[in-house]
Amino acid sequence: MYRLWPLAMLNCIAVVGTAISAPNVAVRAENFTVPPATGPTTHIQVRNTGAAECTVTIEPEFPEGWQWTPANREVTLASGEVKSLPFTIEKASDVKSNEYPIEITIIQGADKTSCQQSVVCASAPYFKPKIDGKFSDWSDAIPFTFTAAGGPASSGVERKTIVSTYWNKRYFYLYAQVEEEKLYSYKKSAAWVDAVQFALAPRTAVTASEAQAKAQRSEFLLVDVGGMFGKDKCFQLIKPGQELSVTQRQRSLETLQLKDAQIAVKRQGKITHYECAIPFSAVPTIRPTVGREIRFSILVHDPDGTGIRDWGKAAGLWPEQRNRFAWCKWSPAKWPADPPYDSKVEFGLCSSKH
Amino acid sequence: MSGKIRMAKTLSILALSICLLLMSGCAVNETYVSSDAEEGGSITIRVASADNTDAFEAGRRAASALREKMGSGSLNAVVLAECFEGRAQKKEVLKGVCAVFPKDIVFGFSTYGSFGQEGCFDLDSVSLLGISGDGIATSAALQQNLGIADLTMEENEAEIAVRLRAGGSGLAAKTPRRDDDRLMVIMADAHSPKNQFLLDGAQEVLGKDFPITGGSANKNAGQTFVYFQGRIYTDAAIALMLSGDFDVSLAGRQAKENDKVISSAAEGADEAMKNMRLKPFSVLAFNCAGRQGKLDNIEDELTAIKGVIGNEIPLFGAYCAGEIGPADVAEKNPDTLSSGVGWHVMFTVLGR
Numbered sequence: 001m002y003r004l005w006p007l008a009m010l011n012c013i014a015v016v017g018t019a020i021s022a023p024n025v026a027v028r029a030e031n032f033t034v035p036p037a038t039g040p041t042t043h044i045q046v047r048n049t050g051a052a053e054c055t056v057t058i059e060p061e062f063p064e065g066w067q068w069t070p071a072n073r074e075v076t077l078a079s080g081e082v083k084s085l086p087f088t089i090e091k092a093s094d095v096k097s098n099e100y101p102i103e104i105t106i107i108q109g110a111d112k113t114s115c116q117q118s119v120v121c122a123s124a125p126y127f128k129p130k131i132d133g134k135f136s137d138w139s140d141a142i143p144f145t146f147t148a149a150g151g152p153a154s155s156g157v158e159r160k161t162i163v164s165t166y167w168n169k170r171y172f173y174l175y176a177q178v179e180e181e182k183l184y185s186y187k188k189s190a191a192w193v194d195a196v197q198f199a200l201a202p203r204t205a206v207t208a209s210e211a212q213a214k215a216q217r218s219e220f221l222l223v224d225v226g227g228m229f230g231k232d233k234c235f236q237l238i239k240p241g242q243e244l245s246v247t248q249r250q251r252s253l254e255t256l257q258l259k260d261a262q263i264a265v266k267r268q269g270k271i272t273h274y275e276c277a278i279p280f281s282a283v284p285t286i287r288p289t290v291g292r293e294i295r296f297s298i299l300v301h302d303p304d305g306t307g308i309r310d311w312g313k314a315a316g317l318w319p320e321q322r323n324r325f326a327w328c329k330w331s332p333a334k335w336p337a338d339p340p341y342d343s344k345v346e347f348g349l350c351s352s353k354h
Numbered sequence: 355m356s357g358k359i360r361m362a363k364t365l366s367i368l369a370l371s372i373c374l375l376l377m378s379g380c381a382v383n384e385t386y387v388s389s390d391a392e393e394g395g396s397i398t399i400r401v402a403s404a405d406n407t408d409a410f411e412a413g414r415r416a417a418s419a420l421r422e423k424m425g426s427g428s429l430n431a432v433v434l435a436e437c438f439e440g441r442a443q444k445k446e447v448l449k450g451v452c453a454v455f456p457k458d459i460v461f462g463f464s465t466y467g468s469f470g471q472e473g474c475f476d477l478d479s480v481s482l483l484g485i486s487g488d489g490i491a492t493s494a495a496l497q498q499n500l501g502i503a504d505l506t507m508e509e510n511e512a513e514i515a516v517r518l519r520a521g522g523s524g525l526a527a528k529t530p531r532r533d534d535d536r537l538m539v540i541m542a543d544a545h546s547p548k549n550q551f552l553l554d555g556a557q558e559v560l561g562k563d564f565p566i567t568g569g570s571a572n573k574n575a576g577q578t579f580v581y582f583q584g585r586i587y588t589d590a591a592i593a594l595m596l597s598g599d600f601d602v603s604l605a606g607r608q609a610k611e612n613d614k615v616i617s618s619a620a621e622g623a624d625e626a627m628k629n630m631r632l633k634p635f636s637v638l639a640f641n642c643a644g645r646q647g648k649l650d651n652i653e654d655e656l657t658a659i660k661g662v663i664g665n666e667i668p669l670f671g672a673y674c675a676g677e678i679g680p681a682d683v684a685e686k687n688p689d690t691l692s693s694g695v696g697w698h699v700m701f702t703v704l705g706r
Contacts, residue, residue, distance in 0.1 A: 034644065037507060038546065038696055041610035069684075088610060090683075094508055126574035140575060168574075169439055169477055204650070289476055290466050290574070290673075291647015351466075351545075351643065351675060352573045354506055 024050030025077075027058060027115065028316045029102045030084075031122040033293050033348025035142070036066075036092035036100065043084045044104060047318065048077035054108065058085055061103040067091040072107075094121065094353065098144050117316060120144040123348040124165035126290065129173055131277045133264035138164050138175050142353050146314035148306045159306050163298055167288055167349045171277040174198060176222075178272045180302045183265075185226030186233060186253075191332055192303040196222045196274045197237070199327070199343035201295040202285045207326045207342050211245035217295070217343060218283040219328055220258065222274045224265035234261035234276055237328035240285045244325040253330060258282055290351045295344035299327060303334050312341025386458065386494040386583060387530045388430040391598035395489030397706065399636040400424050401470045401668045405479035409443040412436075412480050413450020420484045421454055429455060431492040431594060433483040433539070434462030435672035437476055440576055441586065447480050448584055457584030461494055461594055463541035464572040464579040466643035469671035471660065474652045476673075483638075483670040489706075490598040491532060496582040496590060497525035500544060500552075503578075503589040507548065515551045518544055522555020525593050532597045537702060539638070540568035542591035543578045546642075546676030546696030552591060553678055553694040565602050566692040567702045568593075569640035569674030600706040603629035604691065606698045608682040612654075615645045618682075619655045622701050623662040632705035637663050639671035641699040646673050655699075667703075 026047040034040045048054050059072035067090040075083050098120050106113045121142050129137030141164035149158045159179045166173040176196045184192040198220055205216035219237040224230075235256040238246055262277040280288050300309035312321065324339035402420035406412035413436075420432070432455050436447045444464060451460055467474065468481035475481060485492060500521040505514050521544075529538070538560065544552045549570050556566060571578050582592045607622035609615040619641075627634060639659065649655055656671075663669060679700025681693035 038644065040644075086611065096508070126577075128576070289643075289647060291644040293647065349647070352575060354573070 023108070023111070023113070024048060024054055025056050025106050025108065026318055027104050027106060028318065029060065029104060029117050029119050030346045031119045031315060032100070033123055033346055034291065034350045035094045035121050035123065035353055036089055037094045039089050039092065041086045041088045043086055045082055045084050046075055046077065047082045048079055051079050053078050057107040059105040059107060060087055061105070062089065062092070063100055065093070098142060122296070122346060123350040124167045124172070125350050125352050126168055127166035127173070128168050129166055131173070131262040131264055131275050133266045133275060135175060135273055135275060140353060141166055141175065146309070146311060148309035148314070150306060159302065159309070161300050161309055163311070169288060171279055172200060172283065172288070173277050174274070176274040176298065176300065178274065178300050178302065179270055180272055180305050181270065182304060183224055183267045183272045184303065185230070186223035187226070193223060193301065193332060194272060194303070195301040195333070196298065197301065197327065198298040199296065200283050200286060201344050203293040203295060205285070205295055205344055207323045207344060208244060209323065209325065211243065211248070211325070213244050214240070215242045215244055215246070216240055216285065218285070219343065220261070220278060221253070221330060222263055222265065222276055224272070232263045232265040234258045234263045234278070236282055237330065247325050247328045250329065250331050288349060290349060292349045294347050294349065296347035297341070297343040297345045299340055301333050307334065308336065308340060310340045312343065312345055315345045317341040317345065382496070382498070382585070383583070384496040384498070385528055385530055388492045389488070390532065391491040391534060392488045393599050396427075396487035397489040397598065397600065397635060398424055398427060398484075398487045399668050399704070400484045401481060401670045402484070403468060403470055403472050403475055403479060403481040405475050407478050409438050409446035409478070410450040412478065413447040414453050416480045416482050417451045417454035420482045424484045424486055427486045429459055429484050429486045430490065431485045431494070432460050433485075433594065433670065434460060434480060434581055435465045435468040436462070436480040437465055437467045437572070438478060441579070444577070444579055445586060448581060448586065451480070451482065452584045460581060460584040461541070461592055462581045463569065464577050465569070466572055466646065466673040466675070468673065469639070469641070469656050470669045471665050474656050481670065481672070485596070490596060490600070492597070493530040493532070493595045494582065495525055495529040495593050496587065497521050497528070497592070498587060498590045500589050500591060502544065502548065514548055518548055518551035519555035519558070521591060522552040523558045524555070525591050526556040526559035529593045529595050531595070534597045534599060535595050536565065536598065536600060537596045537602045537704070538564065538566045539594040539596070540566060540591060540678055541571065541580050542568070543571045543580055543589055544591060544676070545570040545573045546694065549676040549678060549694030551694070553692065556593070557690070562690040564691070565604055565702070566678055567604060567638060567640055567700050568678040569672055570676030571674070573675040596704075600635070600704055601630065601632050603703045603705070604680050604701065605629065606677070606680040606682050606700045608695070608698045609645060610648060610697055612648050612650050615648050616654050616658045619699050620658040620662055622699055623659045626701035626703045627662060630703040630705040634667050634703045634705040636704040637667055637669045638702040639669060639699055640677045640679065641671055641673050642677055642697050643673040643675060644697055645699060
């Protein structure tokens, strides 16, 4: 039996990456954490969703002209078990669109299921941009784009978010371009506030499922303050070592302001631009060096449009990876009944895209 | 009238003389040669490192430590691997090193860090390799204006290949040669996979079986420098030739995951040591910064290397953006000793 899953059906989840399921087995190709032309090892995650042990062969097909090894890998999984299978890219080329289609064939006995997914290079090159609201320093970044639809007032219209990042010895930089109808600035009594929320963690960090467990991430919230003389703000919502119960508390954001951060939020046409520099002193568990693999994810709060846009979902995390302790709640953000996906998607610090 | 003409002629000659003087002052000597090696002469190779947020102080301290380790003999060459942010700090490191050693013998490149028996060094650090003794000779060359700074592999691969092959052959051709040449060390602003093109050019001159090792400079924006006779260059490559009555053995290993990075480093070091039939007196290791990034604990790889080579043979290691040496790949040309690759650690053992 050979089935090719309709691409349209997969794209209903997200444009960039999509978690895929075959009977009893789910697969997900991880994003590249360095530009693929450098020949990295990438991973395909395989999860046994069935009740019994199973053995499958996973055969990826990377973009045309690429070379990789091995051609396939056989894996045996207990019920519920997840394994990460390495594939080494021996020859590849980077593309400006930063979208790389991958076809993954799952072979289980006589059955074959072929699935399509698109991954990105999720990596921050080394650079020292100026955080000045001019956004002129971002041409050396490796932007990734994801779209989201739905939400309270969007009528199903898709909205784009473009995320660029840099790093250097002292700072992690983020530049998010958020397509949205209107910008709602941060005010104490506001019913709606637009914001960008993102998390950084070491590669080995995990999100526990108990409120008493300790956080292994640093999480930040960026908001526009509005007005002629308003200074845009960055709040640090959680630090490594804090109890995860913090994530569920409504706290005064004012006490969480990160004074050492630099931030500029500007509205141009239908795009809100968020530009910020976060000192690595606020992310003490990450040692910034070239090639360092970390975990990163981002939520965009667009309350009058798409609602929460979740990179974790767009990057193809599995529904089981939703975790209410993965992100800190804050007011007046509107949180859906289903919590967002885990805040720990693979990411890298690289040297340069050139 | 004739007085005016004489005055004009005098001024012209004066202007021309000033121009010539200025031009000669600005001209860069692109080669360096030490005195020849004597058979059976002494060879001293030592390594010293320092880390300090004051770049000048780091350079000066590392150089002072090296000076002390080297003893009284004059040095043939000092190889520098530094990891500081930005041109200004890099200039200060050079100044610090050149406050102790003459500029003429200082060569090197910007890296992602270095390692040796003293440990692993990343940000705000410098390591130096000192070479002295009448049993070893050095020569060096600089190839400026490789012409690839604004080109990308996606759009300009063919042009990059042409320019780097020309640069590589130019570099090798201008490197002063001796009958007892043993090893060329290339340090270049041409990272993997571009480093293969540069090496292709060098091998056109030296031959595919000549031992060549080296590394690509840090490719972080604003840090892509190589150093020749104490001066900073970008979009350039340098070569250092080591000569004398010693042997070299090379081995390379590739890895992209923590455990394999550690085990492959030990395997590579072991192969290079075992293939050295004479008494080893130094180990060079050009390592990939990407491998370093895969390590859960950066020291683990060094511990594995030291487990093979021990603590007595001076080890000079640098984390690079591409490596030159024996490629650890499936499809390898058996006639070619060295390749330009990434994700490798390239060991060279020098013995006599």
